[in-house]
Amino acid sequence: MISRRDYLKLALAAGTTLALKPGLLWAEDKQLDLITRAIPSSGQRLPVVGLGSSATFASVSRSEDRDALRDVLKTLVEQGGKVFDTAPSYSASEAVAGQIARELNITDDLFWATKVNVAGWGDGKADPDTAREQIETSFKRIGKPVIDLIQVHNLGDVPTQLGILKEMREEQRVRYIGVTTTFPRQYDDLERIMAREPLDFIGIDYAIDNLTMEQRILPLAREKGMGVLVYAPFGRTRLWDKVKGKDVPTWAAEFDAYSWGQFFLKFVVAHPAVTAATPATSKPRHMADNMGAAMGVLPDEEMRQRMIHHIAGL
Template identity: 70%
Template sequence: MNRRDYLKLSLAAGAALTFNPGALFASGASGRGPLITRAIPGKDERLPVVGLGSSATFSRVAGSEDAQALREVLSAMVEHGGTVFDTAPSYGASEQVAGAIARDLGLTDRLFWATKLNVAPRGGGAADPDAAKAQVEASFERAGKRPIDLIQVHNLGDVPVQLGLLKSLREAGRVRYIGVTTTFAPQYGQLEQVMRDEPLDFIGIDYAIDNRTMEERIFPLAQERGIGVLVYAPFGRTRLWEKVKDKALPEWAAEFDATSWGQFFLKFVASHPAVTVATPATSRVRHMVDNMGAAYGRLPDEAMRQRMIRHIESL
């Protein structure tokens, strides 16, 4: 059963579930224990292990004239315990639209707002400091939050200039946490060097059950240096959905309280001790509710993680 079919069956109890995501959530997560949270390394603050990203379909819907679906998605995340919202100025209208929705719904102060900084380089290849400052100020206006919880240098863009700006903003108390991101394997070496050289609070990186290179060096380094990890693309974008299409979820997934493929993939990601939060992007409230189900119940232990890997590799 793929994700679409599973969620259709979950909604078959009645049309009321379409308009009341809490009912769907209660049907799948009740009795599975408290919300799973992970500490930000070195801080007295914990975050739910599942949040929301705003690239991909979220970005496309944000650019349309009807953002009602995104209102429902943000509401569903918060209603079911999520707080982390990850965005970027480069994700089209996502940052602006989400900020407006959060203010309208009174959610701004309930969100852990994570955005990014990366301005186009000047002729010589360096980022324009004034343009970087302007982009950050625009993010403050869109988020409507002071301070912003986290700003990261997107895809390691001119780290000396842009991370330098973020360090000054953190020192001034305008940003709580700072970091860098990449989802490009050729940049992993540079990422490691920045992790060693700079006082980072977070990194953002791609990670999925079939994309585990970062387990070799980057995750151990994050643990050694006390750096939090936001995970992007935990479904391999669409790669994993294509792999499990028309495949039944194994019965033994119940041993770690996964009731859908989405939860299977997210619980794998969240079970790595270096991971702080997984932030899959979605513009559909049903998917958001299903994703949040992965933040409840049990997580797989190492033996189960290996079984999960073998199963996916066998498909």
């Protein structure tokens, strides 16, 4: 449990520039619990906000970039976060994050979620030996004998690559397996795979202005007992463009949201099927602010509808 006062100290230490509105100040002594959600297939609990890396750890060309990423991972762990989502296809992400985690001695503190896909895009076929080689490279980069989660990236040749992951889960080299997609043209395929495969997780796109997953995919995940990682909870930059220059509504304080980032994240993780959201950032102050969405209370369904209508009306 953390108080709003302590959260503000942590956030300010990370350089977070929060708008100190009256609603935030009066709540500074309010006790805030870290919000966690259980992985359906095991019961293991994870904080509902983590860190993605597709757009931020993908290339590190300057030492100051690397220092910022180091501080982001450090902030994630210091504020109770665990889930770090990466992929071999995210350029230097996996290797750089693995090295930084070793330097910070936090490798075992993180829940590592990575991916496999050597099939390319579309209907390409995966060479099993090449797929295994890619996975072994991920083990070396991450530096753990057991990887927490590996998913087939963008449904690339699922029969071949998921088959390999099933074997590795059976061998206890991988704790959880799954599939991912953020492409609408693959949603029907995702639904069919979920219906027939024993997945621990899926990874999808979902945001307050992108509710397609609420129709069939999220209910099916609950029915099948699958965890859900949410990518692009800010609609990449779409939602930020929508709220630029606008204040967070004062009633958001009712569910402990004091910034737009917390507003958007709390909407996403309030859905009962969602295990965690993994927004990407390269700024420690944004990481600290995002972790604020994993504290306190979540909006109920009535409030979520109010949130949807508010954003739609901007």
